[in-house]
Amino acid sequence: MRGEIKGLNEECGVFGVWGHVDASHITYYGLHSLQHRGQEGAGIVVSDREKLKIHKGMGLVNDVFDEDRLDRLTGTGSIGHVRYTTAGDSDFVNCQPLLFNSQTTSLSLAHNGNIVNASALKHQLEHQGSIFQTTSDTEVIAHLIKRSGYPNLQDSIKNALTMIKGAYALAILVEDALIVAQDPNGLRPLSIGKIGDAYVVSSETCAFDIVGAEFVRDVQPGELITINDEGMHIDRFAYSTQPTICSMEYVYFSRPDSxxxxxxxxxxxxxxxxxxxxxxxxxxxxxxxxxxxxxxxxxxxxxxxxxxxxxxxxxxxxxxxxxxxxxxxxxxxxxxxxxxxxxxxxxxxxxxxxxxxxxxxxxxxxxxxxxxxxxxxxxxxxxxxxxxxxxxxxxxxxxxxxxxxxxxxxxxxxxxxxxxxxxxxxxxxxxxxxxGRSKEMTNCGQCLACFTGEYPTDIFPEADHPYDKVLGGK
Missing domain, CATH: 3.40.50.2020 (Rossmann fold)
Structure with a gap:
């Protein structure tokens, strides 16, 4: 238990690895250290450079995984997720990471945050032919990426992220890369570390200590970072940013050793x-x-x-x-x-x-x-x-x-x-x-909306944003 804030439920924790032969095992230990961020479900997806493999389930990390399951998740890239429900029902189908297969490639997403215009986007996507398998707002992101139509995956992701509003620390796994992104306000934390030549990403730095990783940098608001065999490539999808991390991360959500x-x-x-x-x-x-x-x-x-x-x-x-x-x-x-x-x-x-x-x-x-x-x-x-x-x-x-x-x-x-x-x-x-964050890092503040009512983004009341305008429909 973590104080009176039982009434405030934080949604999840994200962890990822690229370039390590024990990627699934490292992700398992990383999720253990993030267990405080979600206890309803857990999952891991791995890439063996040819295909993506998944195991997920309801319950704690220990309940979902054992040594045999982890041994079957072979690969050198992975993403993992622990979940608490804030958007979507509490059931298996909404457990993350979500995995999507197509004729040409596969894509898996793990998301920490909440998309405030997800309902409007989902309505328009369904109008254009999309069929949703979950009630999670995270699935909207996958549909937007696939429908973007760019030949380059990074461009498709950047285009999709310009359409969504809200909070997201996002980890995306494909066969040959791990891609992470942070919303333009940086409302949810995401950091990058290294174990030797391998990269790790985590919602909190406490996970780096558990897996023996060295902190490298925080993912900055509006950044899209691709990690593959060539290293780490930093790009941006948003240039107008207003860093305002959630103040409750400091007050309650995060572990004290982060x-x-x-x-x-x-x-x-x-x-x-x-x-x-x-x-x-x-x-x-x-x-x-x-x-x-x-x-x-x-x-x-x-x-x-x-x-x-x-x-x-x-x-x-x-x-x-x-x-x-x-x-x-x-x-x-x-x-x-x-x-x-x-x-x-x-x-x-x-x-x-x-x-x-x-x-x-x-x-x-x-x-x-x-x-x-x-x-x-x-x-x-x-x-x-x-x-x-x-x-x-x-x-x-x-x-x-x-x-x-x-x-x-x-x-x-x-x-x-x-x-x-x-x-x-x-x-x-x-x-x-x-x-004291503003003293440590210039041009950085906290989101205080739950105390002041001053939100860092539009909240997108659907009545004010007709569905047919969201994706440029008629």
Whole structure:
């Protein structure tokens, strides 16, 4: 479990290899390190330079793959994917990578993000004769590539990417190359590393440490990079870019041992906690964090406030993560199974409970109750991000404001509902200051749309973008 953000579900993780004899095994370990980004399904596609082979299934990486299956996935190029559903149903047919075969070649895609104009594009493609096999927005990309009509695959991909809007870190595998692309805003992370002469790509750099790869570079917004036997060729499909990586990658989604945009995630979260202590101090005896993603912020809060940090909440690591459960009832039952308060730490104490966010409010209410049942005299809730008041359309599963408690209730009303003695959020300016990405990399910022309502792209309401105009139809 990763704090209250169980109500925010990140879509997936992407990993790829080119030029290594153990490509499938390396991808397997890479997906293990990205398991936190999706637990509904996993898959790997490999290229042996003549054809593409696939294995995928529902469940965790360990459930889907064993040694025998990996040994049958022979090849020196591969892409892999772990999935959480944000667009499309949660079933096998939508598991990625998606694989498409034609008379001349095969193509496989793994996608992290969400295409906000996918429905309009799909309607027009169907009108022009396309037949879709999945409900995933990723399949739209494949149809656009195939219909582009360019003799060169890279040109076809670039043409297709100019038609889609939204967030995408994309890995494409064909028989003789691995191709990666990043949307013009760089909303979802994607990095490139090397193992000897072989290249690897990953949604997070933590996977490089697991497979023994050395970080080379981040894929930049608007880039299309082809990796083949000749090396790495960098091209662009978009020249007007506005780098705005999702701020929740820093707050919650990414593993603390990953680096993103020149910033270590653990240190960024500690800074958020320090900033929170400056903005929302309170007299207390102990600081504790909701496992796991809030621990770093809790340590930073404790250091800045000179209040001892303690493990006041313990996570049962043998229970599945609550944030991937598809129903609210299962999420609440998961919280009961996964967390327990440490009575010896919190009994008779004034406790500062640090969490990374509040979405629906149900989990925070349960945790406050756990702490008070364990004897906490007071529970002061501090949130290391601003109130989430707007939906995300870029791959986080909150499509309506009705799902967001902060969009319809005041901070005081939320505090009263959860039974806390006080409640404070980090400010938007405090979030930007804590992450500090703009200081590390010039001309780079964060997407803050879920806090401010200022989206970096058009959201493409379909009523404002008639289907027959999307692909130039009549």
């Amino acid at each position: 680096d993103m945009g020149g910033v270590n995630i653990h240190m960024a979260r500690k800074n958020l906690g320090r900033q929170l202590a400056l903005e929302a101090p309170v007299e207390a005896d102990v600081v504790t964090g909701v496992p796991d993603s809030s621990i770093s912020a809790a340590i930073g809060y404790a250091e800045a406030s000179n209040i001892p940090y303690e493990l006041g909440l313990i996570k049962n690591r043998y229970v599945g993560r609550t944030f991937i459960q598809p129903s609210q009832a299962l999420r609440e039952q998961g919280v009961k199974m996964k967390l327990s308060a440490v009575r010896g730490v919190v009994e008779g104490k004034r406790v500062v409970m640090i969490d990374d966010s509040i979405v629906r409010g149900t989990t925070a209410r349960r945790i406050v109750k756990l702490l008070k049942e364990a004897g906490a005299l007071e529970v002061h809730v501090r949130i290391s991000s601003p109130p989430i008041i707007n939906p995300c359309y870029y791959g986080i599963d909150t499509s309506t404001t009705g799902e967001l408690i902060a969009s319809k209730k005041t901070t005081e009303e939320i505090r009263e509902e959860m039974g806390a003695d006080s409640l404070s959020y980090l400010s938007v300016d405090g979030l930007k200051e804590g992450i």
